[in-house]
Amino acid sequence: MPREENGLLPMRNWSQDRWPEGAKKIGTPRFSEELKPARWPCSFCVMGCHRRITNPKYGSKTAGPEYETLGMIGANLLIDDLEALVKANDLCNRYGIDTVELGGILGWAFDAYEAGIIGRDDTDGVELKWGNSDALLAMIEKIAKREGFGDLLAEGLRACVDVYPETKPYAVEVMGQAVAAHDPRAFFAETITTIASTRGACHIHGFAEAIELGMTIPELGLTEPMDRFEWRKKGYVGAVFQDVQQFWNSLVWCFFYFFSGVNLSDEVAILNAITGWNLTPKDAAKIGERIVNMQQCFNLRMGLDPLKENVLPPKLSVPHREGGAAGRIPPWREILDEYWRTRDWVNGVPRRRKLVELGLEDFAKEIYGY
Ligand code: SF4
Incomplete structure (x- = not known):
C-alpha cells in the first residue's frame, strides 16, 4: 500500500489525511520516468541506495531526493513541484541542511503563517502558503545565509516557539528534533x-x-x-x-x-x-x-x-x-x-x-x- 494511503506520510504539517494527486506527481512511477535515476552508492557500498539523476534537465551530477526529503519538504508542505524539490534537495546537500529538520521547521512556519500568527512583515515578504515552492527555495537560502526570518528558523523549532509561544502546537518535535516522515499513528512500533x-x-x-x-x-x-x-x-x-x-x-x-x-x-x-x-x-x-x-x-x-x-x-x-x-x-x-x-x-x-x-x-x- 502506498505511504500516502497507509498513513505513514506526513501531509500539511501532519494534519491532512490524504493527498493522492500530489503524491502521484512526486512519487513513483513519475519520479523514475522523469528523473531517470541511476545508482550512485557511497564509497565501497555494494548495495547503493543513493540515486543520481541522469535527466540533463535537472543536472546530471545532482543527487535525487530520497523518501524523507520528498515526505518532509514535499508532502508535508503540500509541494508537488518535482523540479523545485530536486533543486531544494540539491541546495540542502550543498549547504549541509538536513531536509527532515527543514520540513519540520517550515511545516511550523507555514502553519503559523496560515493562522495569521506570523505575516509578511515577519517573513521578509515571503508568502508561506501550502504548496508554494518559491517560498521553500527562498527560505533555504535565508536559513543557510542566516538572513532575516531564516536566522530564526536556523535555530530550530524550540527557538521559534520561544519567540511565538502560541505556535507550540504546530511544532512537531521531540527533545527539539523534528519528527521524520514516519507517522507513529500508522505504525505503532x-x-x-x-x-x-x-x-x-x-x-x-x-x-x-x-x-x-x-x-x-x-x-x-x-x-x-x-x-x-x-x-x-x-x-x-x-x-x-x-x-x-x-x-x-x-x-x-x-x-x-x-x-x-x-x-x-x-x-x-x-x-x-x-x-x-x-x-x-x-x-x-x-x-x-x-x-x-x-x-x-x-x-x-x-x-x-x-x-x-x-x-x-x-x-x-x-x-x-x-x-x-x-x-x-x-x-x-x-x-x-x-x-x-x-x-x-x-x-x-x-x-x-x-x-x-x-x-x-x-x-x-x-x-x-x-
Ligand atoms: S545503503 Fe545507501 S546510504 Fe547505506 S552505504 Fe550504501 S549507498 Fe550509502
Whole structure:
C-alpha cells in the first residue's frame, strides 16, 4: 500500500489525511520516468541506495531526493513541484541542511503563517502558503545565509516557539528534533523510536516499524512480523530495535543493509571474523543496551526530564479521519511504560541495579551517590 494511503506520510504539517494527486506527481512511477535515476552508492557500498539523476534537465551530477526529503519538504508542505524539490534537495546537500529538520521547521512556519500568527512583515515578504515552492527555495537560502526570518528558523523549532509561544502546537518535535516522515499513528512500533530515542525524534535510533513491515530479529526472539495497530509488546520491540541499531551504528555500518537481507547474525559473524572475537547476537544486543543506557545517563546529567520530554507531539495525538490509519492513535503512555519496564528504568531513569549489571558503576554513582 502506498505511504500516502497507509498513513505513514506526513501531509500539511501532519494534519491532512490524504493527498493522492500530489503524491502521484512526486512519487513513483513519475519520479523514475522523469528523473531517470541511476545508482550512485557511497564509497565501497555494494548495495547503493543513493540515486543520481541522469535527466540533463535537472543536472546530471545532482543527487535525487530520497523518501524523507520528498515526505518532509514535499508532502508535508503540500509541494508537488518535482523540479523545485530536486533543486531544494540539491541546495540542502550543498549547504549541509538536513531536509527532515527543514520540513519540520517550515511545516511550523507555514502553519503559523496560515493562522495569521506570523505575516509578511515577519517573513521578509515571503508568502508561506501550502504548496508554494518559491517560498521553500527562498527560505533555504535565508536559513543557510542566516538572513532575516531564516536566522530564526536556523535555530530550530524550540527557538521559534520561544519567540511565538502560541505556535507550540504546530511544532512537531521531540527533545527539539523534528519528527521524520514516519507517522507513529500508522505504525505503532514507531512510537518509541519517535518519543524515546536518546537524541529526540530520531528515526535511525531504532526504526522499530521494520517489524511491522515484515523484518524480524529471530536471534533475539522476534520471530514473526507484527500487526501495525497492535500496541502490546511495542515498548519491548522498541527497546530491542534500539539496542540492535546502536550496536550496528557503533560499527559505522549503514543500517540499510538490515533492510536488504543482512541480519544480526551476519553482522556479528563479520565482526568476529575481523576481530577474532567470539560474540553472539545476544552479546551484540547487550552492547547496544549499554550504549543506550550510557546515552540516557548523559542526557540526565545534562538535565533531561523524561516525563516532560518523552511525549507524543499534540498533532500526532489527533487521529486521521481518512486513509489507511484513520481513527488510530498509539496509546503512547502505555507503550512508553512497557518500554521503561523492559529497560528496567523508572520514569526514564535507569535503576542502579541495571547500570551495575551493564558495568556502568561510574554512572550509577553519579545518579545514586554510591
Ligand atoms: S545503503 Fe547505506 S552505504 Fe550504501 S549507498 Fe545507501 S546510504 Fe550509502
